[in-house]
Amino acid sequence: MSEKTKILCITCPKGCTLEVSHEGQTILEVKPGCKRGHAYAANELVNPRRMVATTVNIRGGLHPLLPVYTSAPFPKGRIHELREVLRKVEVQAPIRMGAVVVEDILGTGVNILASRDMAQA
Amino acid sequence: MTTKDRYDVVIIGAGPGGLAAAIAARQNGAEDVLVIERDKELGGILQQCIHNGFGLETFQQDLPGPSYAQRFIDQALDHGVEFLLDTMVLDISSQRRIFATGKHSGIVDLTARSVVLSMGCRERTRAQIRIPGMRPAGVYTAGTAQRWVNVEGFMPGSRYVILGSGDIGMIMARRLTLEGAHVERVLEVMPYLTGLTRNYVQCLMDFDIPLQLSHTVKRIIGHKRVEAVETVRVDERWNPIPGSEEIIPCDTMLLSVGLIPENELSRQAGVLIDPLTGGPFVDDSFQTNIPGIFAAGNVVHVYDLVDWVSEAGRLAGISAARFAAQVRRKENRLVPLLAxxxxxxxxxxxxxxxxxxxxxxxxxxxxxxxxxxxxxxxxxxxxxxxxxxxxxxxxxxxxxxxxxxxxxxxxxxxxxxxxxxxxxx
Amino acid sequence: MKAYDVIVIGGGIVGCMTARFLSRYRLNILLIDKAADIGTGASAANSAIVHAGYDPEPGTLKAKMNVLGNAMWDTLSGELGFEYDRRGDYVVAIGPEELDTLDKLLEQGRRNGVPGMHVILADEMRSREPNINPLVSGALWAPTGGICDPFMATVAAAENAVANGVTVLLETEFQDFIFDGARIVGVRTNVGDFGCRWAVNAAGLYADQVMHKAGVRPEFKITPRRGEYAVLDRAELEVNNVLFPVPSERGKGILVTATLHGNAMVGPNSQIVDDAEDSAVTNDGMAEIWEGAQKLIPSLTPRLAIAVFAGLRAHGNAPCLTPGVSHNHDFIIETPREAPGLVNIGGIESPGLTSAPAIALHVIEMLREAGEKLEEKPDWNPIRPPRPHFRKLPREEQMKLIKADPRFGRVICRCEMVTEGEIIAEIHAPIPARNYDAIKRRTWLGTGRCLGSFDMPRVVEILAEELGIAPEEVTKKGPGSEFLTRKTKAWEA
Missing domain, CATH: 2.60.40 (Immunoglobulin-like)
Structure with a gap:
């Protein structure tokens, strides 16, 4: 028995409404949409993930906070756990953009990366 | 510190437009390129836009704002661009003489063969002016709150109402939630979302933050600090509908009601401003009506994507370098006549x-x-x-x-x- | 109990001027105010006009104080270093039916002793203010009218008082008098009791409550009248004159005026409110002031506004004491027989700002009459040097300032070009500016187009640094108005 689910695509700024026909988790058709849209719809249906950007405390830096982000989309349902962990993380300046701040966070295989260089104050 | 009093290209503002202009100017023959930035670091407002979504066009990558900025900063440094930080330009003449001051740079008085204006934009405050009620602490633009939360490390409140469904407002709703605050709702006076759909999905829907279209703030309540806001539904002509008022307890109201190019300096130089865009009239080389003064990025008109700001900056940088080369060639051909x-x-x-x-x-x-x-x-x-x-x-x-x-x-x-x-x- | 010769209750323009003029004599003086800064009431939110004096009814104390006070402002601004510009003012008649009123005002002004007034023709008015309503039929020109920075006049008076030995205590709220029989011998406040030989009631909107505590004039009542104003973006429109409509029953009406900050201003309306702290701006009020302003300059629109605010006037119900004058809202300036030791000032609404220095001199006269010796201090210094405003200085002066102190080279408020040097100077001034609004009122920072959205984080940082407190403790206008609630990461789920 196939069903239809509407998904707002967030892959690009366009923000298409995708109409996904699927049987359970098996996708039959997505329209309209591009390749990236289709991939997004497939994920969103089964395992929604988001890029997460936030900050962690940094000691001795130009600013008290270092912006960080997930190396890959992170399971949406676990974002609340993620913010709990990152709230307590503190790193030391200087740090380079792309440096791994937390490896394999919460066992998801996703790393937390520094979004920028932060010089020592 | 500058050591010269004459530059090929001087760029005002080290945001994405200015950095791209500086790199392009160096790549296109300008020898001395100086960027004057009022903040104490490079990157402009991108440094507080820590969210993802930047660079899909330029780098085919989904980058946070600071990462996008870092790539341009690194390039600019590699290309030998000079920088003056924490320095504010007081005025620019139509002859491209520039006065600037800074706590550490002192008084800067220099002349540029060409100038690129890239001061960016600021947040609109008209709605803030018009909201009746008291003037307590706790009313901020979304950008000011963003600066505090993401860069300086302080929360400006614990219970928020956000007026305006612009991107910064929605993005701040998510940020505040991620940092343990409560966003009561986002109000939008228009009957439609004014920001991007994807921000609605991942900033509001994902965190169950209610969005109310056709709603606005009728009154701010509180003497010292915001205690509540009174909201009201509006009709299609934006008139409040009596009886639809609701008092929402909160301690902070953020405004995200659009951006406007920042052109106070441009005007001083005699640059003509288009009342529709709020930015200078420019030609296809991004030159303003004043020869040798170019403008690029949000200072010209407010873009929706940073990638286009960088591209405009790049083109303006090329034009500015060419103009400077012509002026320099002319200067070199000049021979003094002595008495x-x-x-x-x-x-x-x-x-x-x-x-x-x-x-x-x-x-x-x-x-x-x-x-x-x-x-x-x-x-x-x-x-x-x-x-x-x-x-x-x-x-x-x-x-x-x-x-x-x-x-x-x-x-x-x-x-x-x-x-x-x-x-x- | 700490004892003073004189305690001035209220740090508005009247209290501060009184303290300043009294500081000339060998007196130990305390000035208290309940707010976190001086001058936060009517003195900070008004039309900023030094009235010529043709408006008050002849024979009233208002008329007398207005004209005497007006004459003092040139010297005062010179001594105290605040901005003041005696540029004259106009009462503008629109349509032939309003012309008669100009003659009445001219006559009233002459009786009050206002010098130099005359009526000008419509064409002359049009040439002096090209944006004026084309239906203008004539105008009354009063060359002694002026504009000032009323808040800085208050600050300057207080600073000069402090320089001459006066003690100022802020966040100190009057609660009651201390009596010895009927005589007032002290003041109770939220921070303790203070003894005094004289207490000066300069409590503005609360003057009725203060005098009632002394058992004086139980029938006197202040009815706060809220006046709303809009400040115009100076990049959009400049008005160089002070333009009043012809007055009505309800007062001087809604005016359009130049200000010393370069922004034109329109307002005020007049709304009776119950709460003396209710300085809320309303939609109806805004509609009213724009309509009033458009009567004078039709091209004015709300689109030009860069800020709106409301101030409260201390409208009283004291009858004029001059025989034959029926006026029921006169000033009170007296030493009431029933409460020895009290100098009672009340009902000081417009022209209170103009009158304030004359009221101060009147207080001195009353003290002398009451037997105070009032010996002059040989070292009294009437001069309070002004602090520089970067934006208003010529380029060479700016350069000099930066060379002497590099903090003047760091611009904090981009719109109004206010520098770190100016902010720090205010924080450490004789009356220290200890919160954001205090700095804003002194430097005009945050009043430009961005409404402080860029400067706010910087000012909070500077205040924290200079006052040695945490940024979370920095306030907009005193305790309870903190900007920040906690550090970003300091939360528990």
């Missing part, structure tokens, strides 16, 4: 060596002392005589005219300076 023996002054003070390729150059001078006998009026390149003319006398009250003929072209090309003298025959 030598018994000459009080000469006009013009400098001449373009290339002019002689087409026409003679007429010089006019006055003598210091009268000579009541025949004289030579001479132009020399050091000891080499370039032109000479006889006069029966020379008197301070009478201007003497002398032409350098086109035949002197070759000799003038070799000269560092030309000296005029009036001597007895």
């Amino acid at each position: 030598g023996e018994n000459v009080r002054y000469v006009v013009p003070h400098r001449m373009d060596r290339e002019t002689l390729a087409e026409t003679p150059v007429r010089l006019q001078l006055r003598v210091r002392q009268p000579i009541e006998s025949p004289v030579w009026v001479e132009v020399r390149n050091r000891t080499n005589l370039i032109a000479r003319k006889g006069e029966l006398y020379a008197r301070p009250g009478e201007i003497i005219t002398l032409e350098i003929p086109t035949t002197a072209y070759d000799e003038v090309q070799k000269a560092d300076e030309l000296t005029l003298a009036v001597v007895k025959r």
Whole structure:
């Protein structure tokens, strides 16, 4: 028995409404949409993930906070756990953009990366 | 610290537009490129836009704002761009003379062969002005809150109402939630979302933050700190619908009601502003009505994607470099005309060596002392005589005219300076 | 109990001027105010006009104080170093029916002793203010009218008082008098009791409550009248004159005026409110002031506004004491027989700002009459040097300032060009500016187009640094108005 689910695509700024026909988790058709849209719809249906950007405390830096982000989309349902962990993380300046701040966070295989260089104050 | 008082290209603002312009200017022949930035670091507002979604066009990657900025910062440093941080430009003349000050840079007074304006934009405050009620603490633009939360490390409140469904407002709703605050709702006076759909999905829907379209704030309540806001539904002509009022307890109201180009400096330079965009009128080289003054990025009109800001900056940087090269070439061709023996002054003070390729150059001078006998009026390149003319006398009250003929072209090309003298025959 | 010769209750323009003029004599003086800064009431939110004096009814104390006070402002601004510009003012008649009123005002002004007034023709008015309503029929010109920075006049007076030995205590709220029989011998406040030989009631909107505590004039009541104003973006429109409509029953009406900050201003309306702290701006009020302003300059629109605010006037119900004058809202300036030791000032609404220095001199006269010796201090210094405003200085002066102190080279408020040097100077001034609004009122920072959205984080940082407190403790206008609630990461789920 196939069903239809509407998904707002967030892959690009366009923000298409995708109409996904699927049987359970098996996708039959997505329209309209591009390749990236289709991939997004497939994920969103089964395992929604988001890029997460936030900050962690940094000691001795130009600013008290270092912006960080997930190396890959992170399971949406676990974002609340993620913010709990990152709230307590503190790193030391200087740090380079792309440096791994937390490896394999919460066992998801996703790393937390520094979004920028932060010089020592 | 600047060591020079003359630059090929000076760029005002080190946001994405300014950085791209600086890199492009260096890549296109400008030798001395200086960026003047009022903040204490490079990158502009991107440094507080820590969310993802930048660079899909430019780098085919989904980057956070600071990462996008970092790539341009690194490139600019690699290309030998000079920077003045924590320095505010006070004014720019139409002749591209720039006055700036900074706590560490002191007084900066320099001239640019070309200028790129890239001051960006600021948040609209009109709605803030119009909201009735008291003026307590706890009313901020979304951008100010973003600065505090993401860069300076402080939360400006714990329970928020956000007015305006612009992108910054929605993104802040998510940020505040991620940092343990509560966003009561986002209000939008229009009957539709004004920001991007994807921000609605991942900033509001994901965190169950309610969005109310066709709603606005009727009144701010609270003497010292915001205690509540009174909201109201509006009709299609934005008139409040009586009876739809609701009082929402909160301690903070954020406004995200759009951006407007920042052009106070541009106006001082005589740059004409289009009332529709709020930014300068520019041509396809991003030149304003003032020759040699270019503008790029959100200072021209508010873009929706940073990638286009960088692209505009790049094009303006190329144009500015070309313009500077022309001016510099012209400066290098100028040869000073000096007052030598018994000459009080000469006009013009400098001449373009290339002019002689087409026409003679007429010089006019006055003598210091009268000579009541025949004289030579001479132009020399050091000891080499370039032109000479006889006069029966020379008197301070009478201007003497002398032409350098086109035949002197070759000799003038070799000269560092030309000296005029009036001597007895 | 710490004892003073004089305690001034209220740090508005009247209290501060009184303290300043009294500081000339060998007196130990305390000035208290309940707010976190001086001058936060009517003195900070009004039309900023030094009135010529043709408006008050002849024979009233208002008329007398207005004209006497007006004459003092040139010297005062010179001594105290605040901005003041005696540029004259106009009452503008629109349509032939309003012309008669100009003659009445002219006559009233003459009786009050206002110098130099005359009526000008419509064409002359049009040439002096090209944006004026084309239906203008004539105007009354009063060359002694002026504009000032009323808040800085208050600050300057207080600073000069402090320089001459006066003590100022802020966040100190009057609660009651201390009596010895009927005589007032002290003041109770939220921070303790203070003894005094004289207490000066300069409590503005609360003057009725203060005098009632002394058992004086139980029938006197202040009815706060809220006046709303809009400040115009100076990049959009400049108005160089002070333009009043012809007055009505309800007062001087809604005016359009130049200000010393360069922004034109329109307002006020007049709304009776119950709460003396209710300085809320309303939609109806805004509609009213724009309509009023458009009567004078039709091209004015709300689109030009860069800020709106409301101030409260201390409208009283004291009858004029001059026989034959029926006026029921006169000033009170007295030493009431029933409460020895009290100098009672009340009902000081417009022209209170103009009158304030004259009221101060009147207080001195009353003290002398009451037997105070009032010996002059040989070292009294009437001069309070002004602090520089970067934006208003010529380029060479700016350069000098930066060379002397590099903090003047760091611009904090981009719109109004206010520098770190100016902010720090205010924080450490004789009356220290200890919160954002205090700095804003002194430097005009945050009043430009961005409404402080860029400067706010910087000012909070500077205040924290200079006052040695945490940024979370920095306030907009005193305790309870903190900007920040916690550090970003300091939360528990």
